[in-house]
Amino acid sequence: MTIGAEQRLREMGITLPAPPKPLGAYVPAVQAGNLLFLSGALPMEGGVPKFRGRIGAALTLEDGRNATRLAALNALALAKQHLGSLDKVSRVVRLTVSLLTTPEFGDHPKVADAASELFAEVFGADEASTRMVSGVASLPAGACVVVEIVLST
């Protein structure tokens, strides 16, 4: 019998943060057919972005990974808020990780893996997503990462 995402979260002792409130006139999630589009999620903790600054300068690669995992947890909190239960998620179809980095930074995959590894823990390593990662010039509230996912249900 397959173990669901909610049971996996419990077994690993992962507590999702409170779903972040939208920062403007948008909604956290919209379902279209069997795809669930989620808004971009920042590394929010207690209503403010926890990691600010550029990866490769003020922030280390490990800071970037911690921020990316936190942003991914925020994305899951949004998905759970919309669906009621993460057991309704069939798969993470697409993961976009946008990182605030120095111009010379090139280790984006190692940072983005912090999100991919979380999703592997929650949804199973056999069901990895596609991924797109890039370095951006600026982000809302000076956050160092935004994570955007499209799920299938």
Place this chain on the structure above:
Amino acid sequence: MTIGAEQRLREMGITLPAPPKPLGAYVPAVQAGNLLFLSGALPMEGGVPKFRGRIGAALTLEDGRNATRLAALNALALAKQHLGSLDKVSRVVRLTVSLLTTPEFGDHPKVADAASELFAEVFGADEASTRMVSGVASLPAGACVVVEIVLST
């Protein structure tokens, strides 16, 4: 009886710009199932981008909002060109706003709201989209914003 998007546009006195011509070998819109993917729309007026430069430097936040609303109007013009009528739009599923900003800029949500607020006026505030916003390093023709939408029909 529900008021449609076309009637809302008329009542608010909003005139869509001429749909911008593609800047290369692509098309404005492709339908896949009930999703309509639109190409990125710049703040075009009379065939040239109206707002050029970085938000936070040459351009103010208010300039950025005006540019973002104009780009969103261009996106709606593309959708109408493809569909014949915006009444065929069920919802804006996903809105991506990419802004040309200074490195320190952090008020992306206020700028992106200019697009979200336009869509609320046209399609109703109860049907807001998901949203992803980030700061980019450069944009075609020096424009300060590109708006990309995915609609459901």
Place this chain on the structure above:
Amino acid sequence: MTIGAEQRLREMGITLPAPPKPLGAYVPAVQAGNLLFLSGALPMEGGVPKFRGRIGAALTLEDGRNATRLAALNALALAKQHLGSLDKVSRVVRLTVSLLTTPEFGDHPKVADAASELFAEVFGADEASTRMVSGVASLPAGACVVVEIVLST
């Protein structure tokens, strides 16, 4: 009788590169309904990115076009690896081209056309995709471009 994408590749003497290995904990492609989402593809040749640096500085516009065509070929290699044959592709629905440029660069459409022109050669000029292009601040391994596509099957 329609000529398929595989025959077009043969007639034009285009050989796809070996499909690039993921740089982290993600997969090259995920199908959701009739949409096939692909991971971002770099201009890989022999396991390393061939074009590194900024378009407009170390790299010319023509370098950028060559890199973008190579990245698009890598994306097609990923699609073929997943589908078995590119004849199963109905259309390129969406093409995202993210370019590493100088801050002043504005000729993104000319660079991105290298990918659009390749897809026109392979899938037919009447079936062009939607497109989104922007300049990013940094990319994995210092590559100058990443190409991301969504296909319908």
